[in-house]
Amino acid sequence: MNKATSGLPVSVCIPVKNEEVNLAACLPLLGDFDDVVVVDSGSEDQTVAIAHGAGAKVVQFQWNGQFPKKRNWMLRNHAFDHPWVLFLDADERMNGAFVEELRQVLPSTPHVGFHVSFINWFMGAQLRHGDVFRKLSLFRIGAGEYEKFPEVSWTTLDMEVHEHPVLKGTVGDLKTPLEHHDFRGLKSYLARHNEYSTWEAQRFLWLQTAPREAWAALNERQRFKYGNLHRWWFAAFYWFAILVLKQGIRDGIAGFRLAGLKKRYFHEVRLKILEARKGGN
Numbered sequence: 001m002n003k004a005t006s007g008l009p010v011s012v013c014i015p016v017k018n019e020e021v022n023l024a025a026c027l028p029l030l031g032d033f034d035d036v037v038v039v040d041s042g043s044e045d046q047t048v049a050i051a052h053g054a055g056a057k058v059v060q061f062q063w064n065g066q067f068p069k070k071r072n073w074m075l076r077n078h079a080f081d082h083p084w085v086l087f088l089d090a091d092e093r094m095n096g097a098f099v100e101e102l103r104q105v106l107p108s109t110p111h112v113g114f115h116v117s118f119i120n121w122f123m124g125a126q127l128r129h130g131d132v133f134r135k136l137s138l139f140r141i142g143a144g145e146y147e148k149f150p151e152v153s154w155t156t157l158d159m160e161v162h163e164h165p166v167l168k169g170t171v172g173d174l175k176t177p178l179e180h181h182d183f184r185g186l187k188s189y190l191a192r193h194n195e196y197s198t199w200e201a202q203r204f205l206w207l208q209t210a211p212r213e214a215w216a217a218l219n220e221r222q223r224f225k226y227g228n229l230h231r232w233w234f235a236a237f238y239w240f241a242i243l244v245l246k247q248g249i250r251d252g253i254a255g256f257r258l259a260g261l262k263k264r265y266f267h268e269v270r271l272k273i274l275e276a277r278k279g280g281n
Helices: 022-030 047-053 070-077 096-108 186-207 212-216 221-230 235-246 247-275
Strands: 010-016 038-039 057-060 084-087 113-124 125-127 133-140 143-146 166-167 169-173 178-180
Touching: 010 070, 010 143, 038 047, 047 057, 070 143, 084 125, 084 166, 084 212, 113 247, 125 247, 169 247, 186 212, 186 247, 235 247
Parallel strands: 010 038, 010 084, 038 057, 113 169, 113 178
Antiparallel strands: 084 133, 113 125, 113 133, 143 166
């Protein structure tokens, strides 16, 4: 990557663990950024060597099971070179149009953060419909950090996944999407989502007795989800919404397959909630 001054006031932070396949495809596309930091959780493959070979900085992180997790830890402990940070996953791909939009928007924006949308790939097929992947992953350093939850024993995940940044200031939307293309395959997808469903169930249970401020901090979509995750119809409703209402059916067999896995995911969340309420783990 280009170590000359890029003119972009953005540092890129890539949290990883055993991401040699995805990282090798991600880093070469970041030549327009002169501050790229890979924060690693003790990878046992070639992740660190690939990061060093591409000229990225590497920071090691070991989670102790308490707050903060990886992204918040970086916000609190690492001195980024620029006033903006873009948290990019190893399976997300940069493009020139996105870079150009950053050049045009950031110098004069009143916002402290931006939502980034993604073109999703699943099992080798590009998805153009369904539930568009979108997250708040670009923001000014010092404007806030990711949500804090009492996560002891919730999960083994050392990185914020479903947590959202809570920022002081307004948030905008970038028009140019990035690509989300995971090369690790279905086995990795299913293993991750098993962890995610446990986290979702734990968060649902925590919200039942959480202070009122916790509910107030949720957006409208989150309030609907965490108000209904335990209901028998929620998984089927989500399947219908992304396949029919959001036209995921137009993506053909790949759209059907992803919708089916999403339905299974929310069904598993509900079962884990029911198990916990009956005294299970």
